Structure formats: structure tokens, C-alpha cells
Amino acid sequence: AGDRSDRNTLIIDISGARLALPQGETFRAENPATGITSVTASQLDTNTIRVRVTGETQIPSASVTASPSGLVVSVTPQSELNIIVTAQKSEESIQNVPASITAVTGRQVQDSGITSSQDIPRLVPNFSILETGNRSRSSFNIRGLGNIPSINTSGGSSIGFYVDDVPYSDWFSFQSSLTDIERIEVLRGPQGTLYGQNTQGGVVNIVTRAPTNLWEVRGSTSYGSPGLRENQLTVKGPVDENVFFSLSGLYSERDGFVRNTLLDELADYRQSLALRGQLRWLSPQNDWDVRLGINYQESNDGGFTFVPFDDGDRREVAQDFLGKNHSAGNDQSLRVFYNGSGIRFTSITARREFRNSPSSGDGDSTPLAIVNANVDVNTLKWSQEFRLQSPENAGRLQWLVGAYYEYKETGVDVNVTFGPDAATFGFPPASSQKC
Incomplete structure (x- = not known):
């Protein structure tokens, strides 16, 4: 041979x-x-x-x-694949992390065709997401611990969710499009020492690819059934000798699986748009790294759709009200990294806003005009994190100290409207009630 x-x-x-x-x-x-x-x-x-x-x-x-x-x-291969993660707030090989962790590379995300945080469990064991009729009302669970998809929880969750160090501390805003991904890290078990509140079950840490001095243009188009259309585009490169940028976008839509035979319309259609931009300054000595990030996401979906288990055709419903679910979120972040010979410093300033309005559906799920429900959720959050830690070349003694501040406003409005058929069941017809 x-x-x-x-x-x-x-x-x-x-x-x-x-x-x-x-x-x-x-x-x-x-x-x-x-x-x-x-x-x-x-x-x-x-x-x-x-x-x-x-x-x-x-x-x-x-x-x-x-x-x-x-x-x-x-x-x-002539060399082993070495995955670098930042699960412990420092770059290190995944083999050296003393925790139960799964790291999904950007190549794996691209090859598997996943474009949403809802799809991460396809690549990560002991992690599940149960959608309850609305992308903003999903139950995230790591080893059985997660959030309860109820408006009464005020957004609390036992899972921490981060995108480029920006905390998504409200479970109803966990929905995130996956564009230009470098890696996804999923840590199992309590992570309160390094991540603070709401991490008893674990942490999902999403890291996007930072722009460099190399030009890059990537795009993809996907088609599927039923009526699935998805387009992605990423452009990145240098602005100046030490300034780089990246822009990425994703647009997708799906016709749906369930038809409302009474109104002759699809009940679970979906449409989403995601835009992400990043501007990066890297000092000539490579000791300072400053990144300004902007992220915007919007989705327009059909209303709450419930089909009885004993229904002969689970792809058909007969309801007098179609409903609608609209959600939009945006965040801005300024991240400053200093990597000196004797110390490392990190500052993360972030603002995040999320609104789920309107979020409506047929409250009785029948052809009768009995009751319709609308739930509006909005939240605004500011956060600031500082970290000081040992240098990268530190020996056995490695240390980290930090401080975190968060201010959050959350509002939940529930409005119930009774229709003409409500009187049959003892409710006041043609009236509205706030809860």
C-alpha cells in the first residue's frame, strides 16, 4: 500500500x-x-x-x-480538538472545568441547523424545554430544576441565561435567536458562587463570535415544511487598524400545523426577526478589549392554541377568536476587558428591555364567544458587573472577586373579555375585567 x-x-x-x-x-x-x-x-x-x-x-x-x-x-486527526470555555469567568480548556458542563461549538450549531435557544436541548443531555403554546411561556429545565411558566412567578427561574455576558434573568425572555455563534455552554447544578441568583439548576451561557481584522461574509437560506422559510446573513471585518465590526441577522417564518376551521386560518403561524451588531476596539498591545453590543429580536406568532388529547384531528381547532402573540426584546451592552501582566479586570454594563404584548387567545377554546384573555408582560433591567481576577499565567493560586448590581422593573397586566355567550354560563356578557 x-x-x-x-x-x-x-x-x-x-x-x-x-x-x-x-x-x-x-x-x-x-x-x-x-x-x-x-x-x-x-x-x-x-x-x-x-x-x-x-x-x-x-x-x-x-x-x-x-x-x-x-x-x-x-x-x-493529528491533533486533538481542544474546546476553550469561559464557564468559570476565565478562558480554560473544558477538560479542566471541575463541573458538569456541555459545550456546543459554533460548527455544531451550524451543522445541526438550530437557530433558536428552543433547539439547544437537541445537542445537550439533561436539558429540556417544554413550550406551552407561546415561545415566551416555555419551561426550561436542567436536571428537573427550572422555571414555572406562570405570570405569578414575576419572571423568576432557577436557571441562569446569558448571551455575551448579558443576563436574561426573566424566564419569559429566554427566547433567543442563535446567529454567528462561537459556542454554547450549559452548566448543570448550582452555580451561585460565580453567577449569583437564579442558578440553582444551572446556567446556559451563549457566546457569539467576536469580530477581527479579517473580512467575512456568510449567509444561508433554508426551506422546509410546513411553509418554513429561513434566511441568515453575517458580515464582519475591520473598520480601522484596531477597530472591528460585525453585523448579523436572521429572519424566519412558518405557516403552522394547526388550522382554525371556524375562521379558516392557520392558528400557530410564526414569524421572527433577529439583528445583532458588535463594535470592537483592541489596543495595539492587545491588553485592552472594549466591545459595544446591540441586540434586537421580535416575533409575531399565532395565539394560544390548545387541542384536546381525545380530538380525532389534532391539526384542527374550531375557535371564534384567533389571538396573537407579539414579543420584542432589545439589549445594549458595554464590555471592557483588561488583561495585564499582574491582574485582569472586567466591566459589564448592560440594559435589557422586553415586552410581550399583545399575548392573547381564546380563553374557552370553543366556537362559542364566551371569554378571551390577554396577558401583557414588560420588563426593563439595568445591570453592572465588575470583576478582578488573577492573571492568565497564574500558577496554583487563582483568585477572583467581583460585584454585581441590578435594577429591574416588571409589569404584568391580565385582561379578560366576556363575549355574548358568557351569559349562558353565568358571566356578564360584553364586559372586561382586569386581574
């Missing part, structure tokens, strides 16, 4: 062998292992098999051994 290389591809010719495939067919495996893009095997001639192994960044290594069932080709 002999081998030769072509860029990141290793080619192995195995003489005296034949493929157990119909004549002319080729074996191919996409992304069979970490660091390997593809493996193909074909019959080069009547007595020779050619195996091509392509690595992601470099030429992989391979060995051929004989087994009772045939030849076995073992393929490995």
Missing part, C-alpha cells in the same frame, strides 16, 4: 483487496468523526481499493489492519 496527500486529504491505495459493494458504487461517509470531513472508498481497479480521508484543517493519519470481517481503516 502507498499513500500521498492533496491539501488536507490523505489517499491510501490498498492492493489485493475488493469492496463489498455492487460494481461501480462508492462508499462515502460525511463527518464520521471529530476533525474528519469525509471518508470515501472506491474500487480503483480489479485488485486495488482507494480510500480518501479529508481532514477539517490538516492531513489526518490512518492505519490499515486486518480483521475477521475484512480490512479496518482507523482514522484520527
Whole structure:
């Protein structure tokens, strides 16, 4: 056998062998292992098999051994994949984090096609999200601990949720679009020492890709059923020698699965828009790193839709009121990092606003005009965090001290409207009541 290389591809010719495939067919495996893009095997001639192994960044290594069932080709990258995380407020290898943690790389997010925080459990064990008719009324759980999707909880949750160090401390605003992601870290178990309140169950830490002096333009378009359309675009690059920017956007819409036969309209349609921008200044000595971030998200969905379990067709409802769910959130952050020879300093100033209004639906879920409900939620939060910690080259003694301040205003309005058929059930017709 002999081998030769072509860029990141290793080619192995195995003489005296034949493929157990119909004549002319080729074996191919996409992304069979970490660091390997593809493996193909074909019959080069009547007595020779050619195996091509392509690595992601470099030429992989391979060995051929004989087994009772045939030849076995073992393929490995020449270097191990080392994932760097910031779960403990410092960059370190995931292997050195003394906690139960799962890190999902940006490449994994892209390859799996997930575009929302609702999809993270597809890649993370012991983490689940149960949607209760509204993207802003979802139950997040890590090892069984999470939030209760009720307006009476005032947004409290036992899970911490962060996007680029900005805390989303209200569970009803956990919904986040995933664009231009560097990695997603999910820590299980109490994290109160480093993350403070509302982290008894764990922490979800989303990190986006920082702009650099390299120009980059990436985009994607997806289509699916029923009526799914999704578009993403990211542009980033230098503004000046030490100033860089990034802009990313995502727009998606879905026709829905459930039709309201009474009004002849789809009841669970969805539409969402997400925009994210970042401006970064890096000092010539690389000791100061200042990042200004802006994030905006908006969604327009159908109203609350409930279908009885014993219904013959769970894709049809008959309700006199369609309802609507509109939510919008925006946040601005200024993050300052100093990495000196003897100390590191971090300052995170953030403002976050979220509104879920209107959020309405048919309260009786029947064709009768009995009662409709509308729940409006809005919150405004300011936060400031300071951290001082040991330098990156610190030995066994590593330390961290910090302070955190948060100011939050939350408002919840519930309005119930009774229709003409309410009198049959003892309620005052054509009236409204605030709760």
C-alpha cells in the first residue's frame, strides 16, 4: 500500500483487496468523526481499493489492519480538538472545568441547523424545554430544576441565561435567536458562587463570535415544511487598524400545523426577526478589549392554541377568536476587558428591555364567544458587573472577586373579555375585567 496527500486529504491505495459493494458504487461517509470531513472508498481497479480521508484543517493519519470481517481503516486527526470555555469567568480548556458542563461549538450549531435557544436541548443531555403554546411561556429545565411558566412567578427561574455576558434573568425572555455563534455552554447544578441568583439548576451561557481584522461574509437560506422559510446573513471585518465590526441577522417564518376551521386560518403561524451588531476596539498591545453590543429580536406568532388529547384531528381547532402573540426584546451592552501582566479586570454594563404584548387567545377554546384573555408582560433591567481576577499565567493560586448590581422593573397586566355567550354560563356578557 502507498499513500500521498492533496491539501488536507490523505489517499491510501490498498492492493489485493475488493469492496463489498455492487460494481461501480462508492462508499462515502460525511463527518464520521471529530476533525474528519469525509471518508470515501472506491474500487480503483480489479485488485486495488482507494480510500480518501479529508481532514477539517490538516492531513489526518490512518492505519490499515486486518480483521475477521475484512480490512479496518482507523482514522484520527493529528491533533486533538481542544474546546476553550469561559464557564468559570476565565478562558480554560473544558477538560479542566471541575463541573458538569456541555459545550456546543459554533460548527455544531451550524451543522445541526438550530437557530433558536428552543433547539439547544437537541445537542445537550439533561436539558429540556417544554413550550406551552407561546415561545415566551416555555419551561426550561436542567436536571428537573427550572422555571414555572406562570405570570405569578414575576419572571423568576432557577436557571441562569446569558448571551455575551448579558443576563436574561426573566424566564419569559429566554427566547433567543442563535446567529454567528462561537459556542454554547450549559452548566448543570448550582452555580451561585460565580453567577449569583437564579442558578440553582444551572446556567446556559451563549457566546457569539467576536469580530477581527479579517473580512467575512456568510449567509444561508433554508426551506422546509410546513411553509418554513429561513434566511441568515453575517458580515464582519475591520473598520480601522484596531477597530472591528460585525453585523448579523436572521429572519424566519412558518405557516403552522394547526388550522382554525371556524375562521379558516392557520392558528400557530410564526414569524421572527433577529439583528445583532458588535463594535470592537483592541489596543495595539492587545491588553485592552472594549466591545459595544446591540441586540434586537421580535416575533409575531399565532395565539394560544390548545387541542384536546381525545380530538380525532389534532391539526384542527374550531375557535371564534384567533389571538396573537407579539414579543420584542432589545439589549445594549458595554464590555471592557483588561488583561495585564499582574491582574485582569472586567466591566459589564448592560440594559435589557422586553415586552410581550399583545399575548392573547381564546380563553374557552370553543366556537362559542364566551371569554378571551390577554396577558401583557414588560420588563426593563439595568445591570453592572465588575470583576478582578488573577492573571492568565497564574500558577496554583487563582483568585477572583467581583460585584454585581441590578435594577429591574416588571409589569404584568391580565385582561379578560366576556363575549355574548358568557351569559349562558353565568358571566356578564360584553364586559372586561382586569386581574
